[in-house]
Amino acid sequence: MANLIERQRYILDYTVSALLRRKGKNSSLLLVYTLIVFVLSSVIFFTHALKKEAELVLKDGPEIVVQRTMTGRNQPVPLAWAESIRKISGVMAVRPRLWGYVYDTLLKANFTLMVPAENQPEQGSIDVGSGVARAYGASTGDMIAFAGHDGEHRIFTVRNIIDSESQLLTSDLVLLSELDYRDFSGIAAGQASDLVLRVRNPKEYSTVAKKITRMYPDSRPIVRTEIQRTYDAVFSWRSGLIVLIFSASALAFVIFAWDKASGLSAEERREIGILKAVGWETSDVMLMKFWEGVAVSLTAFLAGTVLAYAHVFFASSALFMPVLKGWSTLYPSFRLTPFVDFGQVATLFLFSVVPYTITTVIPAWRAATIDPDAVMR
Amino acid sequence: MLLRSSNIYLGATALLIMVLGGLFLYSTWTVQSSRPVFARNAALAGQLELTDLCLFTEASYTRHLSLTDLSTPFQDLPMSLEHFPSGSLVGPPPHLVRTYGKSD
Numbered sequence: 001m002a003n004l005i006e007r008q009r010y011i012l013d014y015t016v017s018a019l020l021r022r023k024g025k026n027s028s029l030l031l032v033y034t035l036i037v038f039v040l041s042s043v044i045f046f047t048h049a050l051k052k053e054a055e056l057v058l059k060d061g062p063e064i065v066v067q068r069t070m071t072g073r074n075q076p077v078p079l080a081w082a083e084s085i086r087k088i089s090g091v092m093a094v095r096p097r098l099w100g101y102v103y104d105t106l107l108k109a110n111f112t113l114m115v116p117a118e119n120q121p122e123q124g125s126i127d128v129g130s131g132v133a134r135a136y137g138a139s140t141g142d143m144i145a146f147a148g149h150d151g152e153h154r155i156f157t158v159r160n161i162i163d164s165e166s167q168l169l170t171s172d173l174v175l176l177s178e179l180d181y182r183d184f185s186g187i188a189a190g191q192a193s194d195l196v197l198r199v200r201n202p203k204e205y206s207t208v209a210k211k212i213t214r215m216y217p218d219s220r221p222i223v224r225t226e227i228q229r230t231y232d233a234v235f236s237w238r239s240g241l242i243v244l245i246f247s248a249s250a251l252a253f254v255i256f257a258w259d260k261a262s263g264l265s266a267e268e269r270r271e272i273g274i275l276k277a278v279g280w281e282t283s284d285v286m287l288m289k290f291w292e293g294v295a296v297s298l299t300a301f302l303a304g305t306v307l308a309y310a311h312v313f314f315a316s317s318a319l320f321m322p323v324l325k326g327w328s329t330l331y332p333s334f335r336l337t338p339f340v341d342f343g344q345v346a347t348l349f350l351f352s353v354v355p356y357t358i359t360t361v362i363p364a365w366r367a368a369t370i371d372p373d374a375v376m377r
Numbered sequence: 378m379l380l381r382s383s384n385i386y387l388g389a390t391a392l393l394i395m396v397l398g399g400l401f402l403y404s405t406w407t408v409q410s411s412r413p414v415f416a417r418n419a420a421l422a423g424q425l426e427l428t429d430l431c432l433f434t435e436a437s438y439t440r441h442l443s444l445t446d447l448s449t450p451f452q453d454l455p456m457s458l459e460h461f462p463s464g465s466l467v468g469p470p471p472h473l474v475r476t477y478g479k480s481d
Contacts, residue, residue, distance in 0.1 A: 009383045016382035054430055056415040060423030065444065072448030097426060101437055110434045116425050131431070166418045171431040172440070196426050222444060226472035227428050230443040234467040295386060302393035309400050323466060324432070332431055337411045338404040 008291075011284065015291040018271070030300055033256070037304025037352050038311070040249050044344050045312040046320060047235040052339035054231035057169060061227055064197040064205060065097075066212055067220040076191035081216060085195065088211050090204040096192030098181045102146050102174070107135050111146075113174050113181060120177045126156040130164040131171030131332055146174075149186035156180070171332035253352070257359045264363050272364065276372035285368040286361055293360030297353040304352075305345065313338040433463035443470055 019026045066085065068075045082094040098115040111132055121127055128138065136144055138158050145153040162170045182189065199208055202224075209221035264272070272285055280288075311319060316335050325331045421427075433439035438449040439461060447469070 009381070012383035012386065013381050016386045020382070050430075050432075053415075057418040057422050058428070058430075060419045061428050062426045065428060067444065069446065072446060074446070074449075095426075101440070110437075110440065112431075112434075112440065114425065118424060129431070131434075162421075165414055166421050168430050168432075169418055169422055169427055170425075172434045173425075173431070175425075220446070222428075222472065226470065227443040229472070230470040231430065233471040234442055234469075236468075298390060299393070302390065302397055306393060306396050306400065309397075313404075323462065331434065337415075338400075338407050340401060340404045342401070 008287075011288050012291050012295075015288050015295060018288075019292060019295060026296070030296055032252070033296060033300035033352075033356075034304045034307070036249050036252050036256075037300050037348070038308045039245060040348060040352075041305045041308030041345075042311050042317065042320070043245055044348065045308055045338075045340065046317050046336070048341045048344060049312065049336040049339045051231050051235055053168065053337060055228065058228060058231075061224060062196040063199050063202070063224045064209060064212075065222045065227075066195040066197065067222070068194075068216070068218055069220050070218060075218075076187055077194055077219075079190050079192060081219070082192075082195055084215060085197065085212055088208055088215075090200050090208055091197055092200050093198040095196045095198075097194050097196050098178060098185075098187065099193045100181075100185055100187075102184075104135075104146070109135055109172075111172050111174050113176060113184070115178045115181045116175050121159045121175060123177050123179050124155075124157060125159040125176075126180075127160040127162060127173075127175040128158055129162050129170040129173040130167045132174055133158070133161045146184065148184045154180070154184055167332040168334045171334075253355075257355055264367055268364075269367050272367045273372045273374075276368065282365070282368040286365055289361050289364035290357060293357030294353070296360075297356040301349055301352045305348070309338070309340075312336065433461075433466075435463055436461040439463040439467065442467065445470065445473065447473060 066077065066081070068077045068081075077096070079096055082096055085091060086094045095117060100113050102111050102113055103109070104111065116127075126144070128136075128144070132144075133139065136142070138144055138161075140158055140161060142158050143155050144158060145155045148154050156176065162173060162175075176184070181187070187193070197208070199205055205223040205225065209223055212219050212221045275285055275288075276282075311317060313336060316333070317324070321331075428443050429441045431440070432442075436449075438445035
C-alpha cells in the first residue's frame with residue numbers, strides 16, 4: 001500500500017514539474033479554465049440563492065390576484081366584481097387593492113405606490129422603502145413631493161422608513177393612504193387596481209380562477225402557485241441571458257477540451273517517447289497524464305468555485321450588477337443569503353473535471369502505445 | 378526536508394478544499410441564522426400582499442414579473458421592440474407562456 005502511494009507521489013512529482021516547465025502555457029490554461037468555472041458557478045450560486053429567497057419570502061403572498069385587461073392592457077377593476085366573486089364557493093375574502101407606479105423625472109426613478117391593507121399612513125404621510133429614502137436622502141419627518149395624475153405635486157411627510165432587511169421586497173415601495181392614492185392617481189371611487197382573494201382550500205385555486213374567468217371573460221386571475229413558480233422559471237438556466245452565458249461558457253469549454261483531445265504537441269509526444277525509452281510503462285504515462293488532467297481541472301474547479309462564492313455572497317455579485325441594474329435608477333443593495341445547491345455544485349464538478357481529465361488521457365494513451373523510437377522521430 | 382512538488386500541489390489542493398468546505402459550512406450556518414429574517418419578510422409580504430421581489434425597477438413588467446403580460450413590453454407602439462435590458466435577462470413567467478403563448 002505504502003509503495004502504491006509512493007509511486008503515485010513520484011508520478012505526481014514528475015507531473016507537477018512537467019507542468020511548471022511549461023509555465024506560461026499551463027498558467028494561461030488554468031486561468032481560462034478557472035474563469036469559465038467562475039462564471040458558471042457565479043450564475044448557479046446567484047440564481048439558486050435568488051430562487052430560494054423568492055420561495056421563502058413570497059410563500060404568504062396573495063392566493064389569487066384578479067386583474068382586468070382590455071385588448072391586452074391592464075384596466076382598473078370595478079368594485080362590483082368583488083361582491084360577485086365573494087359569492088363563489090371557497091372564496092373566503094376579496095380585498096380591492098390599490099397600487100401603481102410613479103416616475104420621478106428628476107431622479108429618473110420608478111417607484112411602486114401601494115395602499116396597505118392594515119396600518120395605513122394617515123393622510124399626507126407615507127412610509128417608504130430604504131431605496132426610496134436613499135434616492136431622496138430622506139429620513140423620518142422629511143417631505144417628499146410626487147407629481148400626480150394632473151401634473152400637480154403632492155407633498156408627503158415620511159412617517160416611517162421600512163426596515164432595510166426587507167429591501168429585496170420593499171426597496172422601491174411608497175405606502176400611502178387610500179384617500180391620498182385616489183387623489184394622486186385619479187382612479188375613480190368605484191374602482192381598484194386589482195382584487196386579492198383568500199381561498200379556503202389551495203386545491204380550489206384553479207377552480208375558483210376558472211369560475212372568475214367564466215364570470216368575467218376580461219378578467220385575468222393569477223394564482224399563488226403561478227406567482228411562486230415565476231422566480232423558479234425566470235431564473236432557470238434556460239431563460240433569457242442566462243442561457244447565453246451558459247452557452248458561451250459551454251462553447252469555450254468544448255473548444256478547450258477539443259484542443260486537448262485532438263492531439264498532443266510535438267514536444268509532448270517527444271516527452272512521452274523519452275519516458276518510454278527510459279523505462280516508463282504505458283500505464284505510468286497514462287497515470288502521469290491523468291494526474292496532469294486532475295491537477296489542472298481540479299485546481300480550476302476549486303479556485304473558480306471559491307472565487308464565485310466570494311463574488312456572489314460577499315461582493316454582492318458586483319460583476320453582474322451592470323447587467324442586473326440595466327436602466328434602473330433604484331436598485332436594492334442586498335446581500336444574498338448563501339443558499340447553495342450541492343447537487344448543482346456536484347454536477348459542475350462532474351462536467352468540469354471529468355471530461356477534461358478524459359480528454360487529457362486519451363491522446364496520451366495513443367502516443368504511449370506507439371514505439372518510442374517512432375514517437376521521438 | 379526537501380519540499381517535493383507533489384507536496385506543494387497536494388497542500389494547495391487541500392487548502393482549497395478546506396476553504397470550499399468552510400464556505401459551505403458557513404452557508405449552512407448563515408441560512409439557519411437567517412430563518413427569523415425570512416419569517417419576518419414573509420410576514421411583511423403577506424401583510425402588504427406583495428407578489429414580487431424588487432429586482433428590476435426600470436419597467437413595470439420586470440418590476441412585477443409574476444403579474445406581467447405579453448403586451449406591456451411592446452406598449453409604445455405595435456412594432457416597438459422590447460427594449461429594457463432586464464427584459465432580456467429574464468424570460469416570461471411560465472403561466473403567461475402557457476396561457477397566451479400558443480395563440481401569440
